[in-house]
Every structure is written in C-alpha cells, then in structure tokens.
C-alpha cells in the first residue's frame with residue numbers, strides 16, 4: 001500500500017512537471033481557512049502579487065505577515081458576521097472569493113450517533129458561511145470568480161458509502177447551493193464553481209497523496225483560466241468536469 005501510494009504521488013508530480021503555472025496578479029482575493037492546508041498554500045502563493053483578506057478561525061502562527069494581507073478572525077460556527085466585518089469585506093472590493101474553510105466534524109458520525117447541534121454547526125461552517133460570504137461579496141460589484149472547495153464525499157453520483165453524515169451532506173448541500181447561485185449569477189459575468197481539490201495531505205486528511213502546495217497551484221491555474229464554461233459546474237484540479 002505504501003509503495004503504491006509513493007508511485008502514485010511520483011507519477012502525479014512527474015506528469016505535472018512540464019505543466020504551465022499561472023500567476024494571478026493585482027486582484028483583491030478573499031480566502032477562507034487560510035491558516036491551514038490548501039487555504040494556507042493559496043495564501044502563500046496568491047499573496048505574492050495580490051491583495052488578500054485572510055479569513056481564519058483559530059491559530060495565526062502559520063501565516064507569514066505581509067502588508068498586502070489583512071487577517072480577519074471569524075469562527076463560522078455561529079454565523080456571526082457583524083456590520084464591521086461586512087463593511088471591511090465590502091471596502092476591500094473583492095474580485096475573487098475562495099471558500100476553502102471547512103470542518104469535518106467529529107470522527108464518529110454514524111446514523112445512531114447524530115447530534116443535531118453538532119450537525120447544525122458543521123452546516124453553518126461548510127455551507128451557510130460560504131453562502132453568507134458570497135452574499136456579502138456580491139454587494140460591492142467587483143466580484144468575478146467564486147470558488148467553493150467541495151469534496152468527493154459530497155457527490156451524489158460517486159459516493160458509495162454511508163456514515164459521515166455531517167461532512168458528507170454539508171458538501172452535497174454546498175454543491176446544490178452553488179449550482180443554484182450560478183444560475184442566479186448568469187448574465188452578471190461572475191463565474192461560480194465547485195472544485196474537488198484531490199486527495200491532499202492536510203490537517204483534515206493526514207493520509208492524503210498530494211501536497212497542499214501542489215493542489216493550490218492547480219487551483220490557481222484554474223482561477224487564472226477564468227473559464228465561464230466552469231460556472232455552475234463541479235470540476236477537479238485537472239479542470240475535468242465531474243458529475244454532481
């Protein structure tokens with residue numbers, strides 16, 4: 001199993017050695033979950049040439065402070081977005097919103113153990129917070145792209161397991177809401193899509209195959225393409241359109 005994983009990882013890296021890496025410049029970008037995993041790598045790369053609002057939950061120690069990064073702390077658990085927060089986001093005039101933050105919830109999420117308070121918290125973090133942020137960012141009229149990072153576990157077509165109610169169904173709901181919003185944004189020249197980041201080694205997935213750095217660059221390549229054909233769609237990091 002270990003050898004297979006290593007071969008798979010090396011094959012992925014090799015096949016991408018010669019692929020072109022996009023650079024996104026001079027944009028105002030909001031990244032949620034930017035103190036960890038994929039969000040942190042997106043922050044590291046995108047903060048080289050863009051202004052960033054880094055939305056973080058708890059710890060800040062992983063972030064390399066720069067003057068073009070504004071860090072705002074907000075725990076999405078209770079959906080508390082006060083007027084100061086909303087004003088800060090509007091004044092920033094975001095061009096791109098990346099919803100990367102998500103919470104897997106407790107390991108035990110089997111049918112008999114569902115705790116509805118915990119379930120609601122995960123829905124707040126993984127679904128309603130991204131929705132609220134989209135609502136807020138749309139106010140300033142500068143938004144051009146919204147990327148909601150989802151998971152294969154939320155796929156109705158490709159999920160063949162039970163359990164993991166909080167995480168799985170929250171991602172399914174995020175997919176559904178994203179598709180809905182994309183219809184509402186048609187004719188506004190705003191692309192909204194859901195992205196599966198791959199099997200990435202992060203705090204959430206310690207057995208991931210690819211690095212967060214690798215996944216983040218692929219995500220940036222897709223954002224750099226700014227392809228309206230992706231709007232309302234679910235794609236993977238190789239720009240392949242997937243079934244919901």
Ligand SMILES: NC(=O)c1ccc[n+]([C@@H]2O[C@H](COP(=O)([O-])OP(=O)(O)OC[C@H]3O[C@@H](n4cnc5c(N)ncnc54)[C@H](OP(=O)(O)O)[C@@H]3O)[C@@H](O)[C@H]2O)c1
Pocket residue numbers: 032033034035036037038039056057058059074075076077099100101102103125149150151152196197198199200201202203204205208212
């Ligand atoms: N890794 C994978 O293989 C994989 C696969 C499919 C999809 N994804 C998706 O990729 C995205 C990034 O995940 P990751 O793998 O990079 O995991 P991660 O390292 O655990 O990052 C998750 C981020 O979400 C934030 N977050 C958690 N609870 C929050 C809350 N209550 N309020 C605000 N922010 C909160 C975390 O902040 P704190 O650390 O401060 O709590 C962290 O920054 C997620 O949407 C995840 O579902 C990952």
